[in-house]
Amino acid sequence: MELTVNGHAQPLSAIASDPAMPLLWVLRDGLNLTGTKYGCGIGACGACTVHVDGVAARSCVTPLAAVQGKAVTTIEGLAPGGHPHAVQLAWLTEQVPQCGYCQSGMLMAAAALLARNPRPSDADIDAAITNLCRCGTYPRVRAAIQLAARQLPAPWPPALSPHRIADTTAGADGAQPA
Template identity: 80%
Template sequence: MELKVNGQRMQLPEHASDPAMPLLWALRDGLHLTGSKFGCGVAACGACTVHVDGQAARACVTPLGAVQGKAITTIEALGTAEHPHALQIAWLAEQVPQCGYCQSGMLMAAAALLARNPKPSDADIDAAMTNLCRCGTYPRVRRAIRQAAALGARR
């Protein structure tokens, strides 16, 4: 099975090609893209959030068969050390991460929000950011999203 991930066509190994397999496992075990995390397995926490055709999606419950022919973007493609995404810059400036486990999913959800709404209100941010953070950094997340929006972050 072939997927378009981070702008490249990638061939999944046979052990990770079942159309019913969750996208998260194909990404992590088949393509070794481990930035998206397993948190709950029921789409509640958002640690596994990726983009499918530009929309935030919970990869732990998205079957491979549902993403055939669609563009998948993972945290690995959000930015680089040399060219970070505005959200990554803001995340560091606001000291959002504590344990860091939820951060890749949070960043991907925030990037999808800013792509569809470049100037979100606090209510927009609260509605879009349904990811869970056990460290409770939600006020920092909101400030970072506002800061990135001010920088004109869009994906």
């Protein structure tokens, strides 16, 4: 069995042989990627959030078998090449962390949200970021995600209006130019 973590193939034969083992323990104990935290063990708190094929997933309840052949990204892989991700910079600007325990999971959930919805509303953020923060920094988390969204390049192509777009090449009578 092999696992791709942060862009690198990881043979798991010496690390984990049980396909039911939670991904969290493979990452932390087997691969020494300790940025992903253990919080609850039941997928409720989000401290263990990683990306599986770009989608936020709670690694404490994700069995190893479920990620076979998929790309896993941890907080250690969020900023490849040493260039911080927009959410990491926004977290610092908005002074989000207090105790910091939930932050890696929050950052991973925020990055996944922005990857699928580059211009989220506050309601979108509240629906997507279900991680628990015992310090209660939720308003700063929301502000940081909005800041990161503004700093990311605009999505292309831009979203089109559901209304009919006029053909600007046609003449006033609707005829196409020759």
